[in-house]
Amino acid sequence: MPSITSTTLLSALAGAVSVAAHGHVRNIVINGVSxxxxxxxxxxxMQNPPKVVGWTASNTDNGFVAPDAFGSGDIICHKSATNAGGHAVVAAGDKVFIQWDTWPESHHGPVIDYLANCGDAGCESVDKTTLEFFKIDEVGLVDGTSAPGVWGSDQLIANNNSWLVEIPSNIKPGFYVLRHEIIALHSAGQANGAQNYPQCFNLQVTGSGTATPAGVLGTKLYTATDPGILANIYTSPVTYKIPGPALIEGAASIKQSSSAITSSASAITGSASAPAAVATTTSNAAAATTTAAAGSSAVPTAASSSSAPAAVKTSASASAAPAASSTSTRPRPTGCASAKKRRHARDLAKH
Structure with missing residues (x-):
């Protein structure tokens, strides 16, 4: 029987492995600005977390949303998600580079992107249950010759855990939530086995487009028995139908090649000459005026060598506060881990 010390060590190692097993989006890059x-x-x-463009979520274990929660608000932007405090500016027709911290090879599945219009008030205060999402990008099964096949998620891994999505050039200017999602299908052959990993980001889209595509409420995007949700990827040849609504007219599928990813994100490696700018709003988000905020810890740092990076905007009601270290005890996360890593943890616990 292992000692208390060994058991504690095993638990700690298992927790560390599980939190690394999945992932989350670390940052997005638009025209060289991160x-x-x-x-x-x-x-x-954190006592005072930084203001970011990504929606908050309570999946502290980097966990997922299961099919039995498709009718709840968790499927919209992840578990207990709340509005991001700021938004990034992007022109219609531009590309958004999405960088994950990690993604496990065993979690094969499609990568899907949606937009939803927030209205004139902006996305910082929109009721997520009213958002109607339309699909702008999807990559599912790339090669099903042999099980489990090659998937959009495999392309993401091959390109340094990153993804490119283009904002349709015909979209009407306004405030939108970008919903980016991977659906892991390694256990989807059984009921309630699919794992959805949705994440949301606030954008202000500029341009001269006029399209206002119809969307679908987040809680109506999928059902637990959709062919793309209840799917066995371990029979050859593999076949698959991506779930959710069809791509909108004007959606542009980008070839997720390493050269395209590298070209889009090349400015990330450049030296930052200025932090992103911040704008506050008075009556509504549409009337925002931009003011420089060099050195502000509440906004992300520009990764571009340009002296005039795009702006990150925040609502006037949200107070800027620097990031602080944690003041609470962090609970041990739970989740799935590879058998190899679990065996390694057990071996360490014996010593």
């Missing part, structure tokens, strides 16, 4: 996403594994424990 905007910080929400980190569910650290920001909930």
């Amino acid at each position: 905007y910080q996403g929400y980190d569910p594994t650290s920001m909930p424990y």
Whole structure:
């Protein structure tokens, strides 16, 4: 029987492995400017977390939303998600580079992107249950010759855990939530086995487009028995139908090649000459005026060498506060881990 010390060590190692087994979006990049996403594994424990463009979520274990929760608000932007305090500006037709911290090879599945119009009040205060999402990008089964196949998620991993999505050039200017999602299908052959990992980001889209595509409420995007949700990927040849509504007219599928990813994100490696700018709003988000906020700890740092990076905007009601270290004890996360890593943890616990 293992000692108390060994058991404690085993538990700690298992927790560390499980939190690394899945992932979350670390940041998004638009025209060389990096905007910080929400980190569910650290920001909930900060006394004053930074203001970011990613929606908050309570999945501190980097966990998922199961099919039995598709009718709840958790499927919209992840578990107990709340509005992001700021938004990034992007022109219709531009690309958004989405960088995950990690993604496990065993979690094969589609990568899907949606937009939802927030209205004139902006996305910082919109009721998520009213958002109607339309699909702008999807990559599912790439090669089903042999099980489990090659998937959109495999392309993401091959490109340094990153993804490119283009904002349709015909979209009407306004405030939108970008909903980015991976659906892991490694256990989807059984009821309630699919794992959805949705994440949301606030955008202000500029341009001269006029399209206002019809959308679907987040709680109506999928059902637990959709062919793309209840699916066995371990029979050859693999076949698959991506769930959710059809792509809108004007959606542009980007070839997720390493060259495209590298080209889009090349400015990330450049030296930052200025932090992103901040704007506050008075009556509503549409009337925002931009003011420089060099050195503000409440906004992400520009990763571009340009002297005039795009702006991150925040509502006047949200107070800027620097990031602080955790003041609470962090609970041990739970989740799935590879058998190999679990065996390694047990071996360490014996010593």
